[in-house]
Amino acid sequence: MADTPNPDWMNQWQALARQYANNWQNAAQSVPAASQAHSATPGFEQWSQLMARGPSSQGETIERLVGSAKSYAAYMQSLFATASANPQGSNLPWGNAFAQGFANPSTSSPLFEHPAARAWREMAAQGGPDFASFAASLQAPPTADLSELKTWLKLPTFGSSREQQEHYQKAAVAAVEYQEQMNRYNALMMKASQRGFELFEGKLAEREQPGRQVESLRALYDLWVDAAEEGYAEIALSIEFREVYGALVNAQMRVRSLSQHGIEHFCAEVGMPTRSEVNSIGERLQALRREVRARGDDSLAGEIAALREEFAAFKGKRKSAQRDAEAVERTPVAMPRKATVTGKRATKSKTEATKKVPVAAKADPSKKKATKQTAPTKRPRSATTKKAMRRNTAASAQAAAEAPTPGSRNFASRIAKFANASLGTSRARARQPEQRTKSRSAKAR
Amino acid sequence: MMGPIKIDPVRALEEALTTQRKLAAALQTLRNVDDVHFGVTDKEEVYREDKLVVYRFKGDKPPTAKVPILIVYALVNRPYMVDLQEDRSLVKNLLSRGEDVYLIDWGYPDRADRWLTLDDYINGYIARSVAAVAKRTGVKKINLLGICQGGAFSLCFAAMHPDKVKNLITMVTPVDFHTPENMLSSWTREMDVDLFVDTLGNVPADLMNQCYLMLKPIRLNQQKYIGLMDILDDKVELENFLRMEKWIFDSPDQAGEAFRQFIKDFYQGNKLVKGGLKIGTQEVHLGDITMPVLNVFAEQDHLVPPSASRVLGEHVGTKDYTQVAFRGGHIGIYVSGRAQREVPSAIHEWLAKRAS
Numbered sequence: 001m002a003d004t005p006n007p008d009w010m011n012q013w014q015a016l017a018r019q020y021a022n023n024w025q026n027a028a029q030s031v032p033a034a035s036q037a038h039s040a041t042p043g044f045e046q047w048s049q050l051m052a053r054g055p056s057s058q059g060e061t062i063e064r065l066v067g068s069a070k071s072y073a074a075y076m077q078s079l080f081a082t083a084s085a086n087p088q089g090s091n092l093p094w095g096n097a098f099a100q101g102f103a104n105p106s107t108s109s110p111l112f113e114h115p116a117a118r119a120w121r122e123m124a125a126q127g128g129p130d131f132a133s134f135a136a137s138l139q140a141p142p143t144a145d146l147s148e149l150k151t152w153l154k155l156p157t158f159g160s161s162r163e164q165q166e167h168y169q170k171a172a173v174a175a176v177e178y179q180e181q182m183n184r185y186n187a188l189m190m191k192a193s194q195r196g197f198e199l200f201e202g203k204l205a206e207r208e209q210p211g212r213q214v215e216s217l218r219a220l221y222d223l224w225v226d227a228a229e230e231g232y233a234e235i236a237l238s239i240e241f242r243e244v245y246g247a248l249v250n251a252q253m254r255v256r257s258l259s260q261h262g263i264e265h266f267c268a269e270v271g272m273p274t275r276s277e278v279n280s281i282g283e284r285l286q287a288l289r290r291e292v293r294a295r296g297d298d299s300l301a302g303e304i305a306a307l308r309e310e311f312a313a314f315k316g317k318r319k320s321a322q323r324d325a326e327a328v329e330r331t332p333v334a335m336p337r338k339a340t341v342t343g344k345r346a347t348k349s350k351t352e353a354t355k356k357v358p359v360a361a362k363a364d365p366s367k368k369k370a371t372k373q374t375a376p377t378k379r380p381r382s383a384t385t386k387k388a389m390r391r392n393t394a395a396s397a398q399a400a401a402e403a404p405t406p407g408s409r410n411f412a413s414r415i416a417k418f419a420n421a422s423l424g425t426s427r428a429r430a431r432q433p434e435q436r437t438k439s440r441s442a443k444a445r
Numbered sequence: 446m447m448g449p450i451k452i453d454p455v456r457a458l459e460e461a462l463t464t465q466r467k468l469a470a471a472l473q474t475l476r477n478v479d480d481v482h483f484g485v486t487d488k489e490e491v492y493r494e495d496k497l498v499v500y501r502f503k504g505d506k507p508p509t510a511k512v513p514i515l516i517v518y519a520l521v522n523r524p525y526m527v528d529l530q531e532d533r534s535l536v537k538n539l540l541s542r543g544e545d546v547y548l549i550d551w552g553y554p555d556r557a558d559r560w561l562t563l564d565d566y567i568n569g570y571i572a573r574s575v576a577a578v579a580k581r582t583g584v585k586k587i588n589l590l591g592i593c594q595g596g597a598f599s600l601c602f603a604a605m606h607p608d609k610v611k612n613l614i615t616m617v618t619p620v621d622f623h624t625p626e627n628m629l630s631s632w633t634r635e636m637d638v639d640l641f642v643d644t645l646g647n648v649p650a651d652l653m654n655q656c657y658l659m660l661k662p663i664r665l666n667q668q669k670y671i672g673l674m675d676i677l678d679d680k681v682e683l684e685n686f687l688r689m690e691k692w693i694f695d696s697p698d699q700a701g702e703a704f705r706q707f708i709k710d711f712y713q714g715n716k717l718v719k720g721g722l723k724i725g726t727q728e729v730h731l732g733d734i735t736m737p738v739l740n741v742f743a744e745q746d747h748l749v750p751p752s753a754s755r756v757l758g759e760h761v762g763t764k765d766y767t768q769v770a771f772r773g774g775h776i777g778i779y780v781s782g783r784a785q786r787e788v789p790s791a792i793h794e795w796l797a798k799r800a801s
Contacts, residue, residue: 061673061690062475068670069468076461204449211450217460218671220450225668229661234658236628246635253637257644279559279646286560293569 029248076217167265171258185248188241196224197230203227467674474677481688483547484525485537488548492577496552499574501581502528504540511800512611513545513582517571517602519594520703521653523695524550526779527592529688533780538789544796546608547578549583559646561700563601563707564725571602575609586611586736588796591773593749594615597711600725600757604733612799614739615757616794617749617775620731621717624752628660631713642705650696657693660747689780731757735764739795741788746775767795 154173157165203223207213214220235241264274492499499515516522516536527548541548549571554561557796579587590611591599593750597616605608622630642648658665711756715721722729742754751770758766769791771778778784 061687061693062472063474065468065471065670065673067665069464069674071667072464072671076464079457192531207449213449215451215453215456215458217452218464220452221671222668225663228663231663233628237625237631238666243635245632246637248636250640253640253644275646282557283560286565290565291781328527400692427706 072221078218079217162392164265167262171255171262173440174251174254174258176250178255181248181251184244188235188244192235193228194231195234196228201225201232204315243391319382454541463506464674467677471677474683478683478687481684481691483529483688483692483763485531485534486528488538491547491581492574494570496554496558497551497570497574498541499577500548500550500582501578502536502540502546502548504537506543508540509543510796511543512584512586512588512796513540513547513578513701514614514796515575515578515589516548517589517595517599518549518551519567519592520551520554520699521594521696523692523697524548526692526776528778529692531686533685533785535779535784535789536787541794542789542793543755544793545577547574549574550633551697554647554700555698556647560702562704562725563598563703563710566700566703567601567724568605569600569728570596572609575602581607584605584611585609588612588614589732590614590660590792591618592614593619593675594707597717600731601722601729602716604731605724605727607733607735609737612737612739612796614620614736614741614795616741616788617743617746617753617754617778618740618757619711619749619753620757620760621718622712622752622761622765624750625758626750627753629656630712630753631746632656633708635694636708636713638705638708638713640683641708642701645701647701648699648704650698653699654694654696654722657748666776668773689776718756730762731760734760735763737795737799738763738764738767740768741771741778742768743771743773743775745777747776765799 122219154169157163157169200223203226204214207223214223260275264276267274479727488500489503490498491501494724501513516524516527518527524652531537536546538549551570575587575589579585586609589599589603589612591597591614593616596615598618599605599613599615600618603613607660607800619627624630645652673683673686676686709715710722714721717731718731720730740754740757742749742751744751753769755770769788771784771788773781773784778788
């Protein structure tokens, strides 16, 4: 671009600008229900509507793309328009062109309506229709004297509906304060945009040297974005912004909170559960879960430690009991048949007991007593019952041997008593030689 | 003297018309593109509690590492960023180097989770996930890899339970929340977080997303989509874009109480470095972190500025501290081409040296 006015150049721009505008109009008319569009952006609206029809997995992306493209098209259009209207050649007011482009009322994202400010409005709308309509209904006109309005809203209330009226007044004051904070925030966004333009001009000035010049609309746009972001970052990191932002968030939360309060009041009147009540239940439930888990963890850890201790003691005593049993077995006194028979069976029974009986149960003295009592006191009537009784006796004998009580010392005598009671001494004596053999072979194994 | 703008009018018109054509094509292409998928590595569930699931990733070959890595991701985004796609996967790259990789998926909290505190998350969920992984792999201590907010949680966990963490790796983790470049932190300082949480309950994901987009409002809300028009004819690039887009907007709501405490104690109070941070009944001292620590941060991170991360070495109690500055941003550290080459190697090699 030359630095002197160039009428030919300007003519070309004007012609191209017209051609460009026509092209957008044609594009807009090429889709159904074309509007009476006079700018580039209505075409986007129609495309957007067209694309939104039918199923698409990328609906949100399309929406964002269309929004951005609208701004970008407006930007390009404004550059053409500015260039066409300005006879100063290279000294074109590019900054103004940008401002016009992004402030075009037909775009949804004009520059001065900073995306951050728009985001706040969207956030406000996330409270649902109740919040949105509530906030809108209480929103004062931009020209209103908000402090005067607030004074009126603080008048004392009277009568039976005094509390409710007070609530409405509070809500109205909160909405006015939110509006005040939003105005402060928007003013800062304006400041950020202005700072962005200053930086943009600086960046342009840096590109006056040959080889560094901006040669495309896109490059110019990218340069502007860099500058605008830098300008925004300066403001957004300032202490002033911190204070305004915090005040805006807090003001919006107060409006939401009062709005919720009103809804809760209504729900309570018609007997519906409220959010506060559900919250309360949730809080109690979570506290209970924590308590149960903490108790579970503590008691389990304690129980495991106690069991380990008992098990260690039990192991020591079992060895002692086994030594006693072996000593008795080695004595030349004739043993009751069944007592020795169980020596083999006892191995099996012991394994089963270890598998099936919880450690805690083994250590429980009441259980030991119960085990002892399983020994029959009457002679069994049938052969099958006798067999079962013999097994019981074997198990009882083993349990008695394992029991970490002083009774284990009398192991042999108790076994003898059980055997005599159930089988009779004479039969036991008759089978004694065979049993001894079994016992020895079992030992050898 | 030349002017700064040297736009050829004919080329400018051509550019405008090309943009117009691209846009028309873009809308048509986008309309017909299927939904994109993510999370490419095969995985199995090893532990589940409430909405939390711990997954173990399955590599092509059995892991050679004896000690597993448990990835603790942030609550504010979905964790599949670490396994986004075939050629952009931190998980896949760690597996191929022989690591045994597990990950906590926090799920999507709802109103039932509103009262979950940081204690519930750190001494509850993380502690039980660590125990489950340790039990499954037969080790007493595991390697913890905390990412972003998950990194801050991992620091707390490692400080309170040093007997359960063999090596600690933090990625893009904020430690000092009061550095001057930290825009998010600045914005939260004057917020009445009690009023905020009492009003909202759980913090909506959309609100969080808006907040992140406002860090760079024009670049993230506008310029990115203008750029999209340039890649529409490249199916792979378009899918990459859409996958990332999906991840950005696929954010869980934040459990109210945990959010309250995180903003108060970390963002506003900066207690992780200033002291006085209590998780449950226990006080957190970074000086209690005595196991080896690898701190990886991104030099162009706009969410967690490098200054917020790089101070970790000054506060931990370990003598074995390593830090890696990655040339990229908060997201690029997982998905950029350079990240695929540099980050998994750095982690694997650092762990290998401490494997004995």
